[in-house]
Amino acid sequence: MITVQILIQNNEKTIENCIKSLLRYNDLFKFDVIDVGSTDKTTEICNDYKIEVTKIKDVKNYSSIRNDNLLKHKTNFSMYIYPYENLLYNEDFYKIINKKNSYLFKVIQGTILTKELRLWNNKSIKFKNPIFEELTDKTGVQTDNVIFSDVVNYEINNSKIIINEWKKTDPLKKEPYYYEAFEYLKKGDYLNFKNLAEHYLFLDKISKSSIMMRYYLSLIQLHCFNDINSANSNIIKCILNKPMMAEFWCLLGDIFYKINDKHRALEFYDNAIILGSKRKENDNYPLDIVKYKKYPEEMLKKLKYNI
Numbered sequence: 001m002i003t004v005q006i007l008i009q010n011n012e013k014t015i016e017n018c019i020k021s022l023l024r025y026n027d028l029f030k031f032d033v034i035d036v037g038s039t040d041k042t043t044e045i046c047n048d049y050k051i052e053v054t055k056i057k058d059v060k061n062y063s064s065i066r067n068d069n070l071l072k073h074k075t076n077f078s079m080y081i082y083p084y085e086n087l088l089y090n091e092d093f094y095k096i097i098n099k100k101n102s103y104l105f106k107v108i109q110g111t112i113l114t115k116e117l118r119l120w121n122n123k124s125i126k127f128k129n130p131i132f133e134e135l136t137d138k139t140g141v142q143t144d145n146v147i148f149s150d151v152v153n154y155e156i157n158n159s160k161i162i163i164n165e166w167k168k169t170d171p172l173k174k175e176p177y178y179y180e181a182f183e184y185l186k187k188g189d190y191l192n193f194k195n196l197a198e199h200y201l202f203l204d205k206i207s208k209s210s211i212m213m214r215y216y217l218s219l220i221q222l223h224c225f226n227d228i229n230s231a232n233s234n235i236i237k238c239i240l241n242k243p244m245m246a247e248f249w250c251l252l253g254d255i256f257y258k259i260n261d262k263h264r265a266l267e268f269y270d271n272a273i274i275l276g277s278k279r280k281e282n283d284n285y286p287l288d289i290v291k292y293k294k295y296p297e298e299m300l301k302k303l304k305y306n307i
Contacts, residue, residue: 002097002119003073004081005032005066007133008053011083012040014150019049021086025093029079032069036062042083059158060165063127063134070126079119080133084151093145102137104284109149113287115142131162131179142282159183174203178213185216190224193217208285211241218251222258231255244283246276247291253299262303269296269303 004022008015022029031051035043036059043053056065070078077097081087085107096103102120106113117125117135127133160183166176181196197217204210214234222231232255238248253268276292 001030001075002028002077002079003030003032003075004079005034005069006081006083007034007036007062007066008038008042008046008083009036010038010040010042012038012042012045014084015042015045017086017150018081018083019046019051021088022081023049024087024089028094028097030075032073034065034069036065060162061130062132062162063129066127066133077119077121080135081118081147082149085147085149088146088148090145092143096141096143096145102140103145104140104142105145105147106143107147107149108289109151111288111290113289115284116147118147119145129175129179130166131159131176174200177203178209181213182216185220190220194220194225206241211238212286214238215245215248215251222251222255228255228259242285244275244279245285246272246279246296247288249275250291250296250299253296257299257303262306266300266303269299272296 006015006018011018019031022031031046033046033051033053035053035055037057043055046053054069059065066080096119100121102117102122102125104115105118107116107118117137117140120135120137120140122137125135125137127135160180163176163180163183166173170176177196177200181193181200184190184193184196194217197213197220200213201210201217204213215238218231218234218238221227221234231251235248235251235255238245239252242248249268249272253265253272256262256265256268272291273293273296276296279287279292
C-alpha cells in the first residue's frame with residue numbers, strides 16, 4: 001500500500017482526472033488529501049470518491065503542513081502528486097514497491113521534463129521550504145514512471161505573503177529570492193524577475209538552481225529587453241557548466257540569429273542537436289523537450305532557406 005498526499009485548492013477542473021489516474025491501480029493507494037482553502041467544488045468531488053479531506057485554514061508553511069500529515073501515514077511507502085497532475089499507468093509500478101528505495105518519476109509539464117522524487121519509504125525524508133514542497137534523496141532511483149501535468153503554470157495561493165515571511169525568518173537565505181523570482185516570471189512581470197534573478201545570482205553562482213536561473217534570465221534579457229550582451233554573457237556561463245544542454249545552445253543560436261550572423265547561428269543550432277543527443281540519462285537537470293530536436297531543426301531549415 002501507498003499513501004498518496006494531495007494538497008488541494010480550487011482544483012475542480014483537474015482533481016477528478018488526478019484521482020482517476022490513481023484509482024487505475026485498484027486499491028494500491030490510500031489518500032491523504034489536504035484542503036488549504038478551496039471555495040469551489042474540489043472537496044465535494046473528493047467526497048464523491050469516498051475520499052476524506054482534511055481542511056486547514058491558515059496556511060503559512062506548505063512544507064510544515066505536508067510533514068505533519070506524513071507522520072500519520074501508516075503505509076510503508078508515501079507519495080505525493082499535485083491535484084492538476086495524472087499518474088500514467090505503468091504495469092512495472094507494482095514491481096518497484098517491493099523494494100526499499102526512493103524513486104524519481106519523470107514529470108512532464110508543457111514541454112518541460114523534470115525528474116522528481118515522488119515515492120519513498122524512508123521516514124526521515126521531509127519536505128523543505130515554506131513555499132515550494134521539495135524532496136531530496138541522493139540514493140533515489142530513477143524510474144520510467146511518468147506524471148503528466150494538466151496545468152503549465154500553477155499559482156500557489158498567498159505565495160507573496162509566505163515568501164516575505166520566509167525572508168524575515170531567514171534573512172540570510174538565498175532560496176526565497178529564487179522562488180520569488182519565478183513567481184514573477186510565471187505572472188509575466190519580467191522586470192521584477194530580472195532584478196530578483198540578478199540578486200539571486202549574486203548570492204549563488206555555482207549550483208544547479210543558479211545555472212537554470214541564469215538560463216531563464218538570459219531568455220528574458222534577449223527576448224524581452226533586447227539586452228544582447230548580457231544574454232550572451234550569461235548563456236556562455238551556462239554552457240561552460242553544462243555543455244550538453246541543448247536549451248543553452250539554442251539560446252546562443254537565437255542571439256546570433258537576432259544580430260543576423262546566420263552562419264554562427266547555424267553552428268549553434270547544430271550543436272544543440274549533436275551535443276543534446278549525448279546528454280546522459282541520469283542527468284537531473286530540467287529538459288525542454290522541443291529544444292533537443294524540433295526547435296533547432298526548424299531554425300536550421302529557416303536559416304538554410306534564407307542563406
